[in-house]
Amino acid sequence: MQLLKILFGIFIASWFLVHTPNISQAGALLQDLENALMCKCDDKCGKVLINCTCSTSDKTRAKLSKMLESGLTIEQIIKSQVDKYGETVLSAPTKFGFNLTAWVMPFVALIAGGVGVRKIINSWVGKKEELDSQDETQEKSTPGKYSKRLQDELDGIEL
């Protein structure tokens, strides 16, 4: 175990030595935008812009690219798209207000479930321990019943 701890320490140290966070490039910014927005074509394809192959999506990409080149930030571009199309243009709910429930709820459910499972397991383990201790008490109340019989039988064996 000691060896594992040392190795783990070396690993963590080497992680920090080898890696520094990446800086986003211009292409990555467009990709982030394409991930954050839905395609708003006439066919209502329901696809995220990055996954869409229709002609509208190509035009939208070109438009977003120009907006980025003009110096607008991702947040500003997204806001302009929301103003134009409404919240449906976002590929995921925002992380404030009522929409926050979308993000929080799965983890709340999971944590509640985890606490529940832990409690259930503990109660089942407790029940088993209780039964085991009852059995032990019973055994103690009839001490030597079997050991006496065993001893008698062993004594009876002639070698």
Add this chain to the structure above:
Amino acid sequence: MNDIGEFTLLVALATAIYGCVAYIMAARGNRIDLYLSADKTPVIVWGCVVISSICLWRAFLTNDFSLQYVWAYSNIELDTFYKFASFWGGQKGSLLFWTLLLTTYTVVVHFQNRKKNLRVVPYAMAVLLTIIIFFLFLINFSTNPFERIPLPPEDGRGLNPLLQNYWMVIHPPTLYLGYVGFTVPFAFAVAALLSKNLDDGWIRLTRKWTLISWFFLCMGNLFGASWAYVELGWGGYWAWDPVENAAFMPLLVATAFLHSVMIQEKKDMMKVWNMSLVLLTFVMTIFGTFITRSGLIQSVHTFDEATLGYYFLAFLFVILFACTALIVARLPLLKSDNQLDSFLSRESSFLFNNLLLLGIAFATFWGTIFPIISEAVRGIKITVGPPFYNQVNVPIGLALLALIGIGPVIAWRRATFSNLKKNFFKPLAAAFIAAVAMLPVIPLGSRVENYTYLTFILCVFVLACILIEFYKGTASRMGLHEESILGALTTITWRNKRQYGGYIVHIGVVLIFAGIAGSQAYGTHIEKHLKTGETFKIRGYDITYEKLVAVEATSVKTRVIAQLQVERNGSHYWTARPEKEFYKGQNQPVSEVDVLSTWKEDLYMILADFREDESATIKVYVNPMVSWMWTGGWIIAFGTMISMWPDRLEQRRRLNRFRKEEALFPSPAQE
């Protein structure tokens, strides 16, 4: 023939109603005469639905456009292959296909249990027939595939070009086989509740059905991903579309059931839980059908004429209410003596595995319905797309991956510290070595990259856990019986089919996790507008655009093909031919991608656009490790086959049990 098809559907409905009532009365009133009479109905219903289906297939194959459904989903030029598959191309036919599969399963159940399990089977048959009645009612009175057109047109509208892919013949039937299959365990669970036979009998009876349905659902999901990958032309395979989610959720719940059921079989615990899981799995299959057919949630899979939402919603509520009431009513009988020796045990790990699987299912469900909730609460409809599911489900999925390794290795009943150390030291050491070895070569920094790194480490850990189990079994067999490695490996697998089949399935799952992680994190793409003879580079590939060719494939289909030469390290590597297909009467052309798949990465080419001067816009994706997912799928198939393979010893035990039951409860025929 169309009249026959329509008439047999009515006969099927009438017979199913009679059969259902007769089975219930026979079971409740011990009426042998009614039981013997009801005994024939599953076969009659099945026969009628088969005749009706043959009539519809005939209409497709003979271009009978007097049927509205055939007109809407076929035309004269359509390949026979796709005419056959057009049967399930629209809502009406897909419901008939669903009914065909359900009646076929019902007949198989009927013949399997004809002279056995007589306390449960009549109720199970009644439940199966009730569900058949629901579908037959819809087909007969709401969405009849034999609806006529007064003046039949000369040609049909044709099948959606996106559906004209060989996966159309494979993916929907596979998925339906899974969806429909879960009706059988559900029927037996309800029958057990109704008949108060609440031991693990219904689990033993339906184990194979659950496994088969799980297998088909799993394969259906993978085939769907594969279809999306080659047909939709965006370089991906899973878009977290509501209908994809609808197929994924029952798979998760069913997986939880497959694991927790082992605890009931081994320790007679968790009866209420298992009962709830099997009911929830069925409810999820109906929920999926509701999504596809309601038009309530926007999806690329929704049928054009999605009008059956209210029927399915009502059916869903009836099932939920009836099943909950039944479970509550039978709670005293479902009580089991739940005891665990220790928190650290395989039983506990299975419970946490259930929690995580249901956690992912719940997150997926929540994301799917959240647009409706938002609209109801705020009056604003929002979109819940891939970024949400990836952010929420990936961490839970990683915890699940870790448990795939821990679960099979941790001891049943009680795991001690020394036992844990013994079992987990080597897998942990392997994971550590992998972590250090990957550190200099794997890019890290972004959340996706960090998750991917963690996924790979966990994959190594899980694989090590499983392979060590195989090694231990093989080595001990070799030592005892002096067998060769291959002989010992085959013997241990063959003698413990469930256990080792399960391990093989887990290996497949690990490969899928690795494939998803690799392709999501390290993929790249480029889009170039090129004139003939121009070359560009991507990840060491030199790609030259050679020419553009237009081909009149049929009178309704024109193919425009771009030819590209791919070189690697200066030598010829591949000739790619992505294309666009234009169908008469369709607004959007369909992209037919060209993919070169290797174990390392896929080179994926799309002809995005072209101009009259023969210049073309080409999109190229380099998707690493995608083939790992498909390989994982085949390994899962192989492992499931081993798990399901009939066990002679188990068969002998079951035969003895049936003989004893037969002696106690003679069949009506004998009476």
